[in-house]
Amino acid sequence: MDTALDQRLTDLESRLAHHEKMAEDMSQLLFEQGRTIDRLTAQLRRLREQMAEVEFGGGRSPQDDRPPPHY
Template identity: 45%
Template sequence: MTELPDSLAAWAQGRLTELETKLAFAEDLLDTLNQTVARQQGQIDSLQQQLRLLHQQMKEAAPDEARTPRDDIPPHY
């Protein structure tokens, strides 16, 4: 293989180091984003479960009554 001139070899080595550094930061960012997405998915799952429970409680509390805002007495009465 042909030897590269010193200046070109130094430039290539510097460029390689720079790319490796950027790759390391990108991998770290990707790991952080994956953890964030996983945490948020857990929160979404929990909120969906809570919503299902609340919906079920509402159905059980008044299964036959359909309430309207007119049914509520204003607080000043």
């Protein structure tokens, strides 16, 4: 083969390897971001539930409104 053609082929193979590595890295990053989003979504759901309980007085018993025994 021609040396110029060999060099072009080598350059193309190098570029392809770089793009394949970049695609793998991006795939891993997207996977990790998906896990983070899922974790944060679950945490946000729990916080909303806790806020709703506080807002609507959930979790309180009638004893909470009584004055302490020393009054």
